[in-house]
Amino acid sequence: MSGLIVSLIIGGLAGLLAGMIRKGHGFGFFGNIVVGLVGGFIGNIIFGLFGVQDTNLVGSIVVSTIGAVVLLYLISFFNKEA
Numbered sequence: 369m370s371g372l373i374v375s376l377i378i379g380g381l382a383g384l385l386a387g388m389i390r391k392g393h394g395f396g397f398f399g400n401i402v403v404g405l406v407g408g409f410i411g412n413i414i415f416g417l418f419g420v421q422d423t424n425l426v427g428s429i430v431v432s433t434i435g436a437v438v439l440l441y442l443i444s445f446f447n448k449e450a
Contacts, residue, residue, distance in 0.1 A: 378428050379404030385429075386436030390444070403436050411435025 383400030386407060395403055411431035415421065422431045 374425075375405065375408075376401060378425070378432055379408060381429055382407050382432030382436045385433045386440055389433070389437050390440045403439060404432055407434075407436025407439045408432035409435065410439055414438065 380397075380401045381404065383395070383402070383404030386403060387395070387400055408428070408431065411434050412422070414435060415431055422428045
């Protein structure tokens with residue numbers, strides 16, 4: 369149960385940070401948590417390809433934030449208005 373709470377907190381922070389990095393691309397409180405959680409998954413895949421693992425809280429936040437920024441970039445890339 370505590371692991372789930374920590375994951376939600378990390379996801380929320382990562383989504384919030386990614387929204388600040390990609391100005392104007394936040395999705396609100398719950399949306400940022402989802403973006404951060406999915407970003408954590410994406411970040412772990414990206415960093416895993418390079419053989420890098422997050423081993424502590426700060427590393428998890430950094431990896432999740434980078435993954436969330438990549439996710440927000442992909443969303444904006446595919447969601448261009450005609």
